[in-house]
Amino acid sequence: MLSRFKYLKPHNLNEAVQYLEKEEKSFVLAGGTDLMILLRRNLINAEHIVDIKGLPEMAEFEFIDGAGLTIGASVVVNTVVDSEVVKTKYPALHQASASLASFLLRNRATVVGNICNASPGADLPPALLVYDAVVNIAGPQGMRQVPLHEFFTGVKRTVLQRGELVISVQLPDPGDGDKSIYLRQARLRGHDLATVGVASRIKPDGKVAIGICAVAPTPLRLFALEEKINERELNQETVEWAAEEIKQHIHPITDVRSSAQYRLQMASVLLKRGLSHLITKEDNHG
Numbered sequence: 001m002l003s004r005f006k007y008l009k010p011h012n013l014n015e016a017v018q019y020l021e022k023e024e025k026s027f028v029l030a031g032g033t034d035l036m037i038l039l040r041r042n043l044i045n046a047e048h049i050v051d052i053k054g055l056p057e058m059a060e061f062e063f064i065d066g067a068g069l070t071i072g073a074s075v076v077v078n079t080v081v082d083s084e085v086v087k088t089k090y091p092a093l094h095q096a097s098a099s100l101a102s103f104l105l106r107n108r109a110t111v112v113g114n115i116c117n118a119s120p121g122a123d124l125p126p127a128l129l130v131y132d133a134v135v136n137i138a139g140p141q142g143m144r145q146v147p148l149h150e151f152f153t154g155v156k157r158t159v160l161q162r163g164e165l166v167i168s169v170q171l172p173d174p175g176d177g178d179k180s181i182y183l184r185q186a187r188l189r190g191h192d193l194a195t196v197g198v199a200s201r202i203k204p205d206g207k208v209a210i211g212i213c214a215v216a217p218t219p220l221r222l223f224a225l226e227e228k229i230n231e232r233e234l235n236q237e238t239v240e241w242a243a244e245e246i247k248q249h250i251h252p253i254t255d256v257r258s259s260a261q262y263r264l265q266m267a268s269v270l271l272k273r274g275l276s277h278l279i280t281k282e283d284n285h286g
Contacts, residue, residue: 021163126211
């Protein structure tokens with residue numbers, strides 16, 4: 001049985017911020033796919049639901065050459081899946097989005113909701129992390145930007161303070177010659193969280209970026225591993241080395257989906273597959 005709550009539909013962003021600051025136990029509604037589950041199972045005690053879907057700032061979905069991609073808080077995942085710009089410029093994000101749940105859920109679930117839910121096993125954060133995504137936040141003190149790798153603070157926890165909400169997530173323009181891939185392992189095909197998900201990227205300058213989920217309390221950008229890889233020549237020997245080295249940079253747990261040992265092994269396998277694919281692609285293009 002759903003808990004009783006007041007439904008609020010603000011007319012503008014300031015009103016939304018005021019509601020969230022003033023009213024205790026307030027939750028934001030955009031896609032609602034995670035929120036409805038929490039309400040149905042009585043896992044949260046919501047007294048106010050603030051519906052932001054009608055706010056124009058939240059609907060922005062635009063790519064600008066040289067600036068990058070902006071994805072507003074009410075943009076659903078299928079919009080990203082269907083975008084030719086995303087397929088071309090941000091392939092890892094396209095693949096991660098297409099792997100999320102089912103077609104019907106992707107028609108409701110939002111990209112921003114997926115990161116605000118802050119699940120350790122969410123598919124979108126690894127891809128967003130390798131593209132240096134930044135989160136745009138509105139709150140009582142005005143606007144602020146937080147790099148996505150600083151946004152997650154724990155399982156289901158983020159840096160958002162009372163009265164704050166995410167307006168959009170921004171990804172810089174990766175430029176020409178950028179390559180990326182997202183690979184995941186799950187128990188089932190379709191609607192299941194990843195056992196491990198790895199986003200691998202080779203930037204136009206040849207530097208590597210790696211994002212991963214389901215191996216720590218939060219999705220991770222593996223900066224220390226990237227640094228070690230980038231000190232070497234990027235070839236198959238380096239890829240083999242990195243596939244073993246990644247095990248030193250993650251600390252997975254055993255849970256209902258997988259053992260820690262299996263996660264370590266799959267992280268190794270998926271990184272090797274991803275980087276091997278990208279450097280082969282590079283060789284094929286000269």
